[in-house]
Structures are given as structure tokens and as C-alpha cells.
Amino acid sequence: MKHITIALAGNPNVGKSTIFNALTHLHQHTGNWPGKTVANATGRFQWKEYDITVVDLPGTYSLRSGSMEEEIARDYIKSGEADLIICVADATALQRNLSLILQIQQLTTNMIVCVNLLDEAEKKRIHVDLDCLSQQLQLPVIGTSARSGKGLNELKEEITRHARSSSHSLYREVLQTPEAIARESQRIFAACVSIDRDDPHAKDRILDQIFTSRLTGYPVMIMLLCLIFWITISGANLPSQWLSDIFTVLRTPFEEALSALHFSGAVRSLLIDGLYTTVTWVVSVMLPPMAIFFPLFTLLEDSGYLPRIAFNLDHCFHCCGGNGKQALTTCMGFGCNACAVTGCRIIESPRERMIAILTNALIPCNGKFAALIAVLTVFFVGTVPEENASLFTGLIPALLLTALILVSFMLTLVLSKLLSLTFLRGLPSSFALELPPYRRPQVGKVILRSIFDRTLFVLGRAICVAAPAGILIWYLNYSGFLPVLTSALDPLGRLMGLDGIILTAFLLGLPANEIVIPIMLMIYQSTGVLTEYASLTQFHQILSTHGWTQLTALCFLVFSVVHFPCGTTILTIYKETKSRKWTAFAILLPTLTGFILCTMICFIFRTI
Secondary structure (H helix, E strand, C coil): CEEEEEEEEECCCCCHHHHHHHHHCCCEEEEECCCCCCEEEEEEEEECCEEEEEEECCCCCCCCCCCHHHHHHHHHHHHCCCCEEEEEEEHHHHHHHHHHHHHHHCCCCCEEEEEECHHHHHHCCEEECHHHHHHHHCCCEEECECCCCECHHHHHHHHHHHHHCCCCCCCCCCCCCHHHHHHHHHHHHHHHEEECCCCCCHHHHHHHHHHCCCCCHHHHHHHHHHHHHHHHHHHHHHHHHHHHHHHHHHHHHHHHHHHHCCCCHHHHHHHHHHHHHHHHHHHHHHHHHHHHHHHHHHHHHHHCCHHHHHHHHHHHHHHCCCCCCHHHHHHHHCCCHHHHHHHHHHCCCHHHHHHHHHHHHHCCCHHHHHHHHHHHHHHHHCCCCHHHCCCCCCHHHHHHHHHHHHHHHHHHHHHHHHHHHCCCCCCCCCCCCCCCCCCCCCHHHHHHHHHHHHHHHHHHHHHHHHHHHHHHHHHHHHHCCHHHHHHHHHHHHHHCCCCHHHHHHHHHCCCCHHHHHHHHHHHHHCCCCCCCCCCHHHHHHHHHHCCCCHHHHHHHHHHHHCCCCCHHHHHHHHHHHCCHHHHHHHHHHHHHHHHHHHHHHHHHHHHC
């Protein structure tokens, strides 16, 4: 089988990643470009007698400026490592895309032009004459609608046809200046594109007046955030209970199997009370909300709304010395802070990227939602009997959770400003943000992509860190060291409006935020294993019996949101920064902030 390498180039939001995913399916690998923090996605697929490697180059508008993405794309194209460059263009915005196509032609003639999003162009009554475009560019031109799979086989055929051919495309006249390229782009566009309506983007502009205006942009954004939390809260309760019941049933045959294998009592306790109980707790509590939250978040991304959030918040982050793209990484933090830290690669400025990394732990991730909602409900809302529960029972907790998240967002802005004035001084950079057209989300593909790419990935990470955590918790309890640790931390906890048991639960919950509450209940009730509450009423009774008040609950909520990142996020920060100093600072900054806030709250309440 013959091997060839192709590279996908193009502007952002032209469907390049969709084509990459459609071609390579599950045969993908994501890493970093050598010596860079920009993502490097490669994949493979087979077509007829060819084994084809696909390299997804960073999205870029030009090859002329000095950004890291453009430098990587330019150097890779010039290197000749790829046998063929496929330049992907957006049929709805072809004139802008032609500039990059003409720039790439100055570096290589081994290229194919793929005009994508023809289905959206048709809806906007934009007609692209592909034969004319091929004649004007003197290059093969293939039309596709990658979201529906149309034209992909023709693209594969053209790739293999080029591989069989010993001759390459004719080399056109080199256009040295940007002005010349702009004029040529306009000329080709006028010759090959016809539009049947005055403003083909009128629908998008109407929607933008709602989603990005100063009057309605922020309220709509907050309402959507609250809606996502409400759906997540209301929809996750029953599946979580089902999973918990299933794992409870499976516990008995697991214990019987260990007994049949003649394991000692200590080993059985380690495997059942330590390993099994911890891992199954994390799965039952974490999987259902993730399986709901990530698809909802991906639907916003697929519809084209997520970049509008960055547009709305750009001014806020710019005033605080950050970058508007930090809004996107902040939103990613709601799902997983580790994923969000990796997503900070989209920020070109090293200084602003560091600000985004250091402040992302202030955003409560999905793993904290269960604890936040439970404490909010029992101390500030009140419990509702199960027989009286309804779909709207979780609405008030969702509203309060949204308010708490808005407070954490404001704190993110404040700390971003402080960092930009102290440790990370510098002028804010500017960035180009293209708002993609609004699209009808592909619900089926979105669900599959979010489950496999995000939900299962994060769940696998959580299991990997929860397993050793369960063993450690079991050992501390079995050895009798746990009471010593809680007693040592109790004075500090009291100063913060908490207690030593709560701080111990946060420390032992470092691998996964989901196990903070179970650890706390385990120590309070001296059960020796992670403990689940049967109902919110029982949860409230346990906490109240051990001295919890609304002040304790408030300080717990604050410290839950503002404390050290989880173990996986810490590891990710180190991998991204390659610095022990900045990793230690990323741990210290939110922890010290949380300590100060809790101490201040406690002092004010006790004084009043």
C-alpha cells in the first residue's frame, strides 16, 4: 500500500476540522507542534491502494504576520513534508478565503482547493462556479458540504489522482504585495461567484442584534447559562440514582468473588471500601451531569453561538489586561478545568495565555456542581419531598448556582487585572475573531462527539485519579492517621468558618472534586468508607448535627469555588507551562484567595 501525506490549510470556521474528522474518523492523534503550544492534529485513512496521513494545520487568515499559528502553517507548507496541500475555503465568504489560497500558491503548486459549506451558500443564494474558479486559479477545485458528507468521495478521488500523476499544477504568477493579492481575490470572486439577494447574511445580522447587542447580549447569555444548569441539574438526578443502585447490586458478587479467592480481610476492605466504593461513586455522580452538560455546551458551539460569547466578553477581559479568547476557555472550565487549560493554547500572547491558565481554577467545573447544588439547596432553598418534586424543582438552585458562577467570573476578572498589573505586566494584545454563520446543530453528531471526545475522556481521567485516591483514603482511615490530620487542620478551618474535617475532605479530594462530600460524610459518621446521603433531608441533618450553620455553608460554597485545582488540572498546567514555579503559583493563587475571602466573610458575620 502506497503512503502519502496531505495537509489541510484554511481560515478559521471554514469546516476544516469537520473535513479532518470525516476523513480520519477515529484514527486521530492530538499533540503539540515541536517546541510550540499550538495543537497538532494528525490522522489517517485508507482509500483504494493508498494509506493517507492527514495533518490539520492551524486555522489562519494569512501567512504574512508573525503569529504562532501563521508561522507554523507557513513553515510546514514550505518544508515540503506534505505531498499535497488541501486549502479549504468557505463558499459563503470566498473572497476573504481567496487571499490565503493565493498566498499558499506562492509557496507550492501541489495543492487542491476544497470549497466547503456549499449547502449553506445555497441557503443564502450564493452560487460558486467551481469550474470557473478552477480555471482562474489553475488548480483542481472540489466542492463539499462536509457536515452532510457530500463531496468527500470526490475529494478523496482527487487526492489519489494527484498522487498517481507525475505532473503538478502549473505555477501561476507570483503576487508579491498584499494589495496585489487583494485585487486578484476581488477579480476572481467577481468572475466566479453570483449572489441572488442583496444581503445573503441578513438572517445572521438579525440574530446578532439579539445575541451580541449591548442591550440584550448579556441577559441572553446569562439566561442560556442558567437554562443549561437547570437542565443538567434536573436531568442528572434520576440517572445518578440508577447508577448508584446498579453499583450497589454489583458490590455483593464482587465481595463474594474476593472471598472465594481467599483474599484477607484487609485486602478485601481495601478493594471494596477503598477502590470500588470511590470509583463507583465518582462514576455515578459525575457521568450523568457530564453526559448532559457537554452535549448542551457542544450544541452552542455547533450552532455558532460560542464565538459570540467571546465577542460579548472581549471588552471585559481587555480592560482587565486579558484576551477576549479567555472567555472561551472560561466557558470550557465549566466542563473541565484541565480541558480549559489545554484550550488556552488558542491565546497567542504568552502573557495573556498565562493569565487565562492561572485564573481558570476560579471557574467551578462540572465536578463541583453536585456539592454546590446540595449545599445551596439544603441551607438556602429548602428541601422538597420526593413526592412533591417536579421538573421545576431544580430551577431555584440553578438560579443560585448561576449567581455563584457570575461571582466567580467577576473574581476571575479582578485577579486577571491584578496579575496584569503585577506579575504579568504588559499591554493587552488585539486579536481577530470571525463570527461564523448561525447553523442548525447536528444533534446526533454533537451527542456522539461530546460523549466520546469529552464525556468519556474526562470520565476516564476521573477514574484514573479516583482509584489511587480511594486507596489513600482507605489507608489513612485504616492506619488511624485521619483523626490526627483533621485535628491539626481544625484551627485553620475555624478561622475560615469551616472545620478540620471540611479542610481534610478538600485535601483528600484533590484527585477529583466529586469525592469531597463523600469524604466529609465518611469522617463525620466514622463509617470508614465513602458515604452517600440517602436524601437531602438526611444530608442537612448530618451537617447540622456536626455544627453546620448558614455561615459554614456560605464559607463552604466560597472555598469550593475558590481553592486549588484538582490533580489532573495541576498536571495539565505543568505540561502547558513547563514551569514548576508557575504551577505552584497556580495552586497558591486560588487557595490564598479562597482563604482570604472565607476569613473575611467569617469575620464580618461574627462581628455583625
